[in-house]
Amino acid sequence: MKIAMVAQPYDGLLPPNQNSIGLIAYNTVLELAREADVTLFGKRPAGRGRGLDLPLDVSYVASASDDLLQFVSCYYPRWAKWLGVSEKADTYPGYVRAVARELDRKDISVVHVMNYWNWSGRLRGGHRRRRIVLEMHAEWLSQMDAAQVRTQLDQVDVLVAVSHHIANLFRAAHPAYQGKIVTAYNGVDQETFSPGQSRLAVRSDEWSILFVGRVSPEKGIHTLIEAFADIAGADDRARLWIVGSRTTLRPDFLVTISSDPLVRALSRFYGGAEGDDYQTYLDTLIRNLNLGDKVRFVGRVPHEDLPDWYRAARVVVNPSVSESFGISVVEGMACARPVVGTRVGGMLETIVDGETGRTVEPERPDLLADAILSLVANPELASAMGVKGRERVAKIFTWRARAHRLLAAYREVA
Template identity: 30%
Template sequence: MISEHASPLATQGGVDSGGQNVYVAYLARELARCGHSVDVFTRRDSPDLPRVVQCARNLRVIHVRGGPEQAIPKEALLPWMTEFSEEVLGWCRAQAEPYDVVHANFFMSGLAALRLRDELGLPFVITFHALGKVRRAHQGKADAFPEARLDIEQQLVRQADRIIAECPQDRQDLITHYAADPARIDVVPCGVNIAELGFGDGLSRDRLGLPEDAFVILQLGRLVPRKGIDNVILALSHLRHQLGIDATLLVVGGESALPDPVRTPEIARLGAIAASASVADRVIFTGRRARADLRDYYCAANVFVTTPWYEPFGITPLEAMACARPVIGAAVGGITHTVVNNVTGYLVPPRDPIALADRLARLHADPVRAQAFGHAGLQRVRRLFTWKKVAEALIPVYGAVCASPAADTLDAARMKAASV
């Protein structure tokens, strides 16, 4: 597996640390648990990182060079991908036993995968996690990725052996915007570790210092503008000042364990919005939290809210559902696939704080309905969205790629590479 900017060892919640990190980490572990040998290649962003980390039986994370050994925004990494690809290629060439298949994550990892196929004959599948054309349509000039991303993605769509779409909307976007061949797309969602999440012990609020009678709204994940946290703050203001409902918003995430507006500028922006909306005293920024702590935050909340403008999939709604929390999500992208309106929560338009406040008020007024939504979400996650089910769906895709007619040509390339 290749995941150039999203290390499976990173703590969730930073600007460039979110759903992709979780996807790679838990999928790799589940594949290893199934008996497959998995190496995950990711960029070395600190000189203190060891070359190889043995994470579990059959699973290693390999740090390779790709530019300066420091944190670099993913939007600025493309110039370093040639070096990154060379490093991955060098490692693969040195192995006594060749890999069978490459799973690239994100378009820049796809460049390395293309190099491995050209030089070593390795077939590859790719999960894009986000698509440049769709992102640009939603973010416009705020999208800082280089223009070259669009051409690279188009090339990868044409040349990947298989494409993994994370939800039906992702599949449709690939077909509509990139003319992808529907026969080469497999829809396989993200998952949740239901052993790590789930029902709490009833003491979550005590541990977090939250009053038992508070109505708590949770927003958790990367703190970037497109996540629409400003929309939640404005909904909180409407809830409090127009509907007369007191509530507290927990905002979990950031670049450090303390809510530092210097290291996480989005905290400063959101804090200013909260102040202008007269709810600064009801918005609590917690900073980044380790995954082991997340269950308490989910279980302490009355409702989980996520209203991004654009979301290719979104793992946090599933995590909240795994903790039996009702979810209010924006009716965009993968959220429309995971959250079932009026069954596991509500779907609302993005950037519509009035609609969001209305649904929050409904849950506040009807805790029995909120509990029913939470239990329905838990059952949906257990039925469809465990990492075990994700791995079981992907393993046949890997096998089909290795056994496809094109594999004969790739075998010839392998023999040529072995003779060099």
């Protein structure tokens, strides 16, 4: 069986230049390659993991037409919107055509596509026996026009959801879908993400709360900062570390298409009551709460360096308003850290409330502060939760477990 993993065209696939989906695709194909002939497809990036000895093929494709569409969409947005260029640019037509040609050349029998549901028919082409596996890391298929999505779902043999939350939303939105639906959780490398001594220089008279992820409204950073004001007021030694790129997600990727009122309310950060620049809003909030010397925006950290940040933190927090899975809390658990997350999406499946950490309602800074302080005040409980968390990761959230789940689905439909 020949398998192709088709990444998004903007994903960094090979270390050290990986984004979240690129990292998932890379670690998944490494495990799949133990038992199958695998090719990983992506767009040719700069500095792509030179010197790696991989048990699989990595096939890069490029498209000058896509580059032109992206240029026009970025630098001439009004013209691009008027001409329909922006919508076309988002589908990367040149990339998917180039991948389809390579699939034919390599005689691929199973094609695993990341997120881009509207590529399914093009990648299947005229190959009746080729199987299409579509993996969703977002709620898009439950938020798009059902009739439009259905034309592509007819080409999909297996729908892979990154959590039961995504799978259940899909079932509710598309009850007539006849293909197989599989949940395959993301994984964590337990050798890399493990308990131990951090190499970070941490002051002995301080303790830290850690957030890891994109600094964007749906991640609830504003709620975390408001909660931290109460925490810092209760304990002057507290510090907040925010690790991740300061990149605001486009509203049409989530906020404007969501049916969740809490998510739609985030429109206040996109030209609404709170302005149109989330980063400026956070900086102003920190200044108004007199937290300037206690909150640190670390920025993006190489993935291999993240374990040191987890190990140095007292508590790992994810205050998201919307979350398909919640990889940061799983990485924190792998490092034996207690975690606090919101009761949304996939985090209801990753965190066991009262056993591996605490869960609270989203957009409630008071409850978030109380949950964090309860763990800090009881170090024995926090340590026990860290141990339980690592045990849970070993049982459920490994790359090997994910690959075995996928291989079983491939074999069933092939």
